[in-house]
Amino acid sequence: MSRISVRGFAVASATAVTAVGSVVGVASGSTAQTNDDLEATAAGATLLADIPAGQQVQVQTASLTQQAETMAIAADTSAKKDAEEAARKAAAETAIAKKKEAADQAAKEAQAAKEAKERAEAEKAASRSKTASASASASASDFAVQSSYTVAQVQAMARQMIPADQFQCFSNIVQRESTWNYKAMNPSSGAYGLVQALPASKMASAGADWQTNPATQIKWGLNYMNERYDSPCGAWSFWQANHWY
Structure with a gap:
């Protein structure tokens, strides 16, 4: 053998x-x-x-x-480990992608909401302006020019030119700015008239007689409050918080 x-x-x-x-x-x-x-x-x-x-x-x-058999077991263990690692990596990538997608969607929704709010505010301002114009029953040119005006006459003009729901707010501001004196002047700043325009010459956009005609001053003051604060009541709210407008 x-x-x-x-x-x-x-x-x-x-x-x-x-x-x-x-x-x-x-x-x-x-x-x-x-x-x-x-x-x-x-x-x-x-x-x-x-x-x-x-x-x-x-x-x-x-x-x-x-x-x-030992090599097969080792290979199987390594393959399982690799598969688990790949699965964890894929899950992490999926989570990141979903998070980014959610953030992008939230940003789009926020932008859409902002644009919708801006449109609504613009429409509201336009509606207020339209309502104010429609509610005013008189314009500056409807009043006869006089050499002087009493407080009562000036207030009567304002009631006819200012929408009824805005008159009290307009009156509150004028009372505190000039006590309804259309010739009032601030000696330090030069602000002038019923609404204390500064500089005073800005009121020329409403009429050349802005220095002597309270109707012209009321017209300019109403336009200013509507354009800057949407309405006299908007201006009054700001005035209460800041003591100027």
């Missing part, structure tokens, strides 16, 4: 170890030697006793099979 010396193979199982030990024991003829060989094999000795070729093939096959 031919015999082959085998190096470097670990025994795959207890069964293989027993088989090899038996063969080695028979070859040496010593039970003690068989036990020694078994112990050496279990300890991972690099040199096995000569064994029959058939048994050598069985040991080699068992070792290779164990190695293949």
